[in-house]
Structure formats: C-alpha cells, structure tokens
Amino acid sequence: MSEGTTRERPSQIPAVSEAASPAIGGSARVGGTQRGFAAYVHFPYCLKKCPYCDFASFTTPREEIPHERYRDAVVAEIGLWAKQRESWPKLSSVFFGGGTPSLWRASALGDVLSALRSTFGFESNVEISAECNPTSLDERKASELLEAGVNRLSIGIQSLDRERLAFLGRLHDVDGGLASLAAARAAGVKRLSCDLIFGVAGGRAESPEDARAEVLALAEFGLEHLSAYGLTIEAGTQFGELARRGRLPIATDDLIADSFSAIDEALTEVGFTHYEVSNYARPGEEARHNLSYWRGDDYLGLGSSAVGTLSDPNSGDATRTKHHPNPERYMSTVLGGELKPQETEHLDPETRVREALMLGLRLAEGIDLGVLGERLGVQVRTAERERAMRQLERAGRLEISEQHVRIPRAARAFSDGIAAALF
Ligand code: SF4
Structure with a gap:
C-alpha cells in the first residue's frame, strides 16, 4: 500500500529527488x-x-x-x-x-x-x-x-x-x-x-x-x-x-x-x-x-510479483527479474528450491540510459549525464539528444549546467514527457 495509484510503486518499478543536495x-x-x-x-x-x-x-x-x-x-x-x-x-x-x-x-x-x-x-x-x-x-x-x-x-x-x-x-x-x-x-x-x-x-x-x-x-x-x-x-x-x-x-x-x-x-x-x-x-x-x-541502484525483488534489477559488475548491462504474481505459484517455486522468475529481461546500456533519464529527471536533483555515461560505458550526449536537450532548454523545460540536467520546478509535473523527448 504505498497504495496510491502510484506509477512509481516500489513493486512495479522504480521511480525519485533535490537539486544541489548531495547528502x-x-x-x-x-x-x-x-x-x-x-x-x-x-x-x-x-x-x-x-x-x-x-x-x-x-x-x-x-x-x-x-x-x-x-x-x-x-x-x-x-x-x-x-x-x-x-x-x-x-x-x-x-x-x-x-x-x-x-x-x-x-x-x-x-x-x-x-x-x-x-x-x-x-x-x-x-x-x-x-x-x-x-x-x-x-x-x-x-x-x-x-x-x-x-x-x-x-x-x-x-x-x-x-x-x-x-x-x-x-x-x-x-x-x-x-x-x-x-x-x-x-x-x-x-x-x-x-x-x-x-x-x-x-x-x-x-x-x-x-x-x-x-x-x-x-x-x-x-x-x-x-x-x-x-x-x-x-x-x-x-x-x-x-x-x-x-x-x-x-x-x-x-x-x-x-x-x-x-x-x-x-x-x-x-x-x-x-x-x-x-x-x-x-x-x-x-x-x-x-x-x-530513482538513482539507478541495484535492488533485489523478493516475493510474488516483485521486480528486481541487478547490474553486471563487468559491463553496463543489467538483468531485471519479475516473479509470478500468484502467491501460491511463487511460494511453491522457491520452496521447491528454484529461483525461477516469471520474466527475466536483459537491459543493455542504451536501455538503461533511457530508464535513468526517465527516473532521474523525476528528481529535483536531476542527473549527471557525464557520470551516467561513464558508469554505463556509453555516450549519453549523442547529437540527436543534444538537439532535444537544447530545444527543451529554450522552452524552459530543462536546465543544463555542464554535464548536469534537471527539470525546473515549474515543469516538474511534465517530467515523463520531457524525459521521453530525450529518448
Ligand atoms: S488493494 Fe491495493 S491500494 Fe488497496 S490496500 Fe491493497 S495494495 Fe493498497
């Protein structure tokens, strides 16, 4: 019951927050x-x-x-x-x-x-x-x-x-x-x-x-x-x-x-x-x-329907798992000694960049694209993304400071659409 209607429910998928607030x-x-x-x-x-x-x-x-x-x-x-x-x-x-x-x-x-x-x-x-x-x-x-x-x-x-x-x-x-x-x-x-x-x-x-x-x-x-x-x-x-x-x-x-x-x-x-x-x-x-x-850390998802994401320590890839939603089915699988998620998805670095943008831009603190690229081993600021970023900046929907991007407070309610424009 984080109940709400929430799209950023921990069990479903990640979602989080404050600028200049490193602590x-x-x-x-x-x-x-x-x-x-x-x-x-x-x-x-x-x-x-x-x-x-x-x-x-x-x-x-x-x-x-x-x-x-x-x-x-x-x-x-x-x-x-x-x-x-x-x-x-x-x-x-x-x-x-x-x-x-x-x-x-x-x-x-x-x-x-x-x-x-x-x-x-x-x-x-x-x-x-x-x-x-x-x-x-x-x-x-x-x-x-x-x-x-x-x-x-x-x-x-x-x-x-x-x-x-x-x-x-x-x-x-x-x-x-x-x-x-x-x-x-x-x-x-x-x-x-x-x-x-x-x-x-x-x-x-x-x-x-x-x-x-x-x-x-x-x-x-x-x-x-x-x-x-x-x-x-x-x-x-x-x-x-x-x-x-x-x-x-x-x-x-x-x-x-x-x-x-x-x-x-x-x-x-x-x-x-x-x-x-x-x-x-x-x-x-x-x-x-x-x-x-929201910051893209690894997490284990335990229990029926739980989602987890673990990154590969040797590459920018990650694996997402999701358990069967039926509690009985979940229980009999793991109690039978099997770790067999209903779904296993491979996330390549570019997919993870898009996800990091979607999640990180929900936060007031925004996201450091340089550090993200380094972590995942990819170029985040491609020519196409750079154009989209500058367009959003001119429209007052994105603040860019060197490698750091964030959505200004007045545009925060539109974060999903803004992030999607950077895909
Ligand atoms: S039905 Fe859904 S919203 Fe209602 S208490 Fe259960 S989890 Fe929460």
Whole structure:
C-alpha cells in the first residue's frame, strides 16, 4: 500500500529527488562511486481490493493469510539469491510493500529481516520501511514492527475527507487514519510517512483548496515525509471498468494540475522539500529506498510479483527479474528450491540510459549525464539528444549546467514527457 495509484510503486518499478543536495538520503547517486543496494519485499495480501488498485494484491480474510509459509518462501528465496554471486554489497535499505505488509505477523517479517541481515549484512544507517494500512496498524502493531527492526512506516491515509475515502473504497475512515498516525508516534516511530491521493472527482469532489487543506493538516501532524499521487484510472480495475462505461467521475487535467501546484506550494511553505514529482520530505527525511530506485541502484525483488534489477559488475548491462504474481505459484517455486522468475529481461546500456533519464529527471536533483555515461560505458550526449536537450532548454523545460540536467520546478509535473523527448 504505498497504495496510491502510484506509477512509481516500489513493486512495479522504480521511480525519485533535490537539486544541489548531495547528502540526500545518504546513499548512492547515479554514476557516483558509492552506490546503494536495496531489497524490496512484496507482501501480496489485503483485506479488500480497492477499486483503483492495479497492484498485485489479493483479497484474503485475516485468518487465511499464510504468514509462516510466505515467510519461509521469502527466506528460501534470499538463500537462493545468495548463491548467485560470490559477494554482495551490504543492504542500504529494505522496503516491505504490498499488498498490506502491516497484516503480516511482525515475527514473520522480523525473520525475513534476520535472513537479509545474516545473508547480506546491513549498512549502519540502513533504512527499513513497511507500508501500513490504518486498519491493521495500532500502537501494539507499530511497537512489534519496531522490535522486528523496522525503522520507518508509510501509512496509506489517502484522504482526510469522509466521502472521498468512501469513494476510494477504503476500509478506514478519517478518524481511523489519524488514529493510526497517532498510534505509530505513540509507539516511538521516528520516521513517519503517509500517502495521499489527489485529483479525486467522486464523493465530495476535491478542489485545489481541499488538497491544500489536507496536506497542511497532515503536515501539522508532524510527519517527516508525504507522498501525494494523482489518481490514475487503470484498465483492469473496478474504476477502469466504470470509466470505460462512462460511469466514473473523473477530474479534468487542469484540476489535477491545479491540485498538484496547490500541494507543492502548501508543503513548500511549511518547510518540506519537493524532492521528487510525487514526494515531499523534511530536510534529510527523503526516502532512501525510493531514492535508490530513482538513482539507478541495484535492488533485489523478493516475493510474488516483485521486480528486481541487478547490474553486471563487468559491463553496463543489467538483468531485471519479475516473479509470478500468484502467491501460491511463487511460494511453491522457491520452496521447491528454484529461483525461477516469471520474466527475466536483459537491459543493455542504451536501455538503461533511457530508464535513468526517465527516473532521474523525476528528481529535483536531476542527473549527471557525464557520470551516467561513464558508469554505463556509453555516450549519453549523442547529437540527436543534444538537439532535444537544447530545444527543451529554450522552452524552459530543462536546465543544463555542464554535464548536469534537471527539470525546473515549474515543469516538474511534465517530467515523463520531457524525459521521453530525450529518448
Ligand atoms: S490496500 Fe491493497 S488493494 Fe488497496 S491500494 Fe493498497 S495494495 Fe491495493
């Protein structure tokens, strides 16, 4: 449940953030000499499928969740990965996403962390995040997660409006959302993030002023981090089907853009840094895990449907793996001793350049093309790309400073299209 509609979901694919801020997150930078290494662990079970959700999540009653069997599978997978290489770097971050990881028995989640620690080792400042749903997070659960080793929680609040929450099909109400934040704090969680969805036209349709008021109320709560995602309607979801039949209220692009700006202004006013298109943080509280994706670090994808990317230490190539989304199929494969992802994709250096542009330009810090080219062993500034860069610069959509490029704040909402122009 980073829930949102989010395109930059850890399980799906990378996405992250802040200019001139070399210390952000304390992990590697694209092309830097010191790089991070992350692990994403997918937990696929939810109590109910939200109508907008296209993540690999499965409605399962609490009592039917296979806590221990799923744990055994992920631990087995860790052992299988360990055999693939002679040496591995220490992990700089671990992220439990889903699905609803806060439904997982904390002891099982802790066993997975122990296996990761004993197999790969953790950097001293390792970030360990778990996504939580307000309906499965109380003070006791938050304490158990802390004891298991988690040091950052991301809670799927999504809205502070009763009608919009109902429209989004959420199981919690406004008080329940706020109570989960308070419970996390009472348990001693120091790094707290929440997800919010804007651009919601159903329920009591949201205005940019509503979006501003919601993020300010959450900021007032003292959060360290906030992710704000525009609602996207995906084919294959309940909302997608309703939209296809013309029966879903949908916000206009202008309204979504206005809400995006209202959120940006409001959070910037109260001291947050807009470090990535959809992410805001207090200084030094950027999510290291997502920065890892956006900066092009290697990451293991563990669990059903999880995506991982590992670069070849001897070339600019990389391999991307994706596990089968069906949890049963995933479990029986790895418990049978096989590390057999459903998909394995070879990424050549030019493909990785395009991906690095797509991800790196989402960040306020932008990307150093010289370092990227050196790392991948290719010429990034081809004549054609140079022409496109200068055109974007003249249009006020790209800032170029020697080898460094970034998108100015005013054009950040168009980052995907800007990056695509450089392909
Ligand atoms: S709670 Fe489950 S169904 Fe709802 S958005 Fe999160 S992952 Fe999807």
